[in-house]
Amino acid sequence: MKKIILICLSILILPQLAGAALNLKLTKGIKALIPIAVLPFAKPTPQSMTDVSAVINQDLSYSGQFSVSNNADFNQFPIILSNVNFDYWQNYNLNALVIGSVVAQGGNQYQVNFTLVNLFKNKISDASEQTSVNSSNNSATNTIASPTTTANNSPESNPANSAILLQQSFVVKQSDLRQVGHKIANLIYQQLTGQPGYFTSKIAYVAVKRNLNINPSYSLMVADYDGYDTKPLIISNEPIATPAWSPQGDQLAYISYENKGLPALYTININSMQRHLVGSFTGSLEGTPAWSPDGSKLAIALSKHGSTVIDLASLQGHLTPLISSWGINTEPSWLKTGDALVFTSNRNGTPQLYQLDIASQEVKQLTYNGNYNTTGSYSPLGDKIVLVHGDGANYNIGLLDLTLQQFTVITNSNVANSPSFSPNGNVILYSTLMSGHEELIITSLDGLTSLILPNLGNSDKVQPTWSPV
CATH class of the missing domain: 2.120.10.30 (TolB, C-terminal domain)
Structure with a gap:
């Protein structure tokens, strides 16, 4: 009888299989999708670390529900709400804008901040809507929570006439940056479609x-x-x-x-x-x-x-x-x-x-x-x-x-x-x-x-x- 081998998930036994990415390829597209832009998040070195905004972009693009704009079309890349020029972005007929940052906290910890901006809001009229997320002082308005916990991990969600549709921060290890990107994509998906996302799920x-x-x-x-x-x-x-x-x-x-x-x-x-x-x-x-x-x-x-x-x-x-x-x-x-x-x-x-x-x-x-x-x-x-x-x-x-x-x-x-x-x-x-x-x-x-x-x-x-x- 040939022996079957049990392998721990953390050990990469098959180089051609384990740890490799099965990169998705878009083969066809559809119309009447939700127009959105996911801008690059400000992030520290090393540049080899997971690009959280790219994960969000990929998830939304591949869902069949969103039309995600090409960032090469833009020349403005705000990372906080106070720097969003609403007149500029309304020229692109977008419903929403995703901005954010990844800030090193030390000890292999990173704070991931994101804001889902409502582009139907043509001005910021209330100081309470201002984000205090700032990459220079590493502060955040919302409760910081691990994406693997549920306590104090509900995103701030505002009415449709607010400039902020969602805003939240997470503190995670570098190895968890990809998962937090999927989690953010889930939150955005649910906010804009009314249905839960599936981006943290598994396949076998x-x-x-x-x-x-x-x-x-x-x-x-x-x-x-x-x-x-x-x-x-x-x-x-x-x-x-x-x-x-x-x-x-x-x-x-x-x-x-x-x-x-x-x-x-x-x-x-x-x-x-x-x-x-x-x-x-x-x-x-x-x-x-x-x-x-x-x-x-x-x-x-x-x-x-x-x-x-x-x-x-x-x-x-x-x-x-x-x-x-x-x-x-x-x-x-x-x-x-x-x-x-x-x-x-x-x-x-x-x-x-x-x-x-x-x-x-x-x-x-x-x-x-x-x-x-x-x-x-x-x-x-x-x-x-x-x-x-x-x-x-x-x-x-x-x-x-x-x-x-x-x-x-x-x-x-x-x-x-x-x-x-x-x-x-x-x-x-x-x-x-x-x-x-x-x-x-x-x-x-x-x-x-x-x-x-x-x-x-x-x-x-x-x-x-x-x-x-």
Whole structure:
């Protein structure tokens, strides 16, 4: 039996994978976005430190909700509100302006100050709206808090007629500057769209490295949503498949073939690296396991006696039958409330999505467009389902609106797999075949903004899944 290797998150074992950034590439754009500018933050040396304003710029640009201006178009770069020339900025038809600074505090501590400026405000009329953030005296008007804490960490938010929409300061270590940039982007996103941001979330996927004359190696990977801070949790010469996030976002369930090629269901805590064997079950494990919303059990598909059934497995491996009709029943995914389960079945002749009502045990068919609709999962609000739709020649990502009863194909590719919603439900992650390798793509719900997480080395990135938080 080939040995599986557990690796601490802090150790970079795979140079071609760990610690490298999967830089996103914008492939298409959309109109009617919120116009905004994110100006460079004043910052100390070293220049190699994370550029917080660049992180904010990237997050907002790639969200599909904002039109972020090119800073090369400007010749004014204020870092405090009192230096903002409103007449100048109103010439650019912007709704808002992000300004700020990063100030060294000593002892590897940095104070990050930011202000979201309302450019509909044509003058500063109230001294109370003035910011006292000043890079020369290192002071700030708001409570200083770590981005990893919640106490005293609520941003100051003012009415729409104020010059200040948001203003806040953080004190963090240099290694946390990228995370605080994501956190600021979340705050701006929520202020201007009314919905929570997703920029501090994680993704997981399986990296498959193929070498000539050598068996492939498999790595269970976790990364920031944008591909930075990529780290392997597990490396094995035997297949690793179908990772699934726990509801709290601290564990992954996955299938491993390390035991003489026989599939077994494991969970792993992404922080402690503690691994737990749920069970090796009679019959072959099929499809992706699905955590129940309370995190106490997993819905799994098992192939046995000529059919594929869906059972509930406790974390101790005890099975309870859930869906046992004839044929193939696989790929379960829970509604966040726990009231229903969507799954794939061929019970009516072709693979389609069905919904099981947990209380009544009633099953109803959800998809009727074409002969192939699989791999469904609910949006966080439960009003949409993302899925893989096949038309006989190509396989694309489809979106089923359960409220409007509308079905839309949102990608245009030959092969698309494993779609997963972002935590706020506004963006979808999936994998696709490009130039001979499996790549990861992030796309807006209308499919008009698509972002590629480029392949690293010779690895294929497959079966991606987005964390729930």
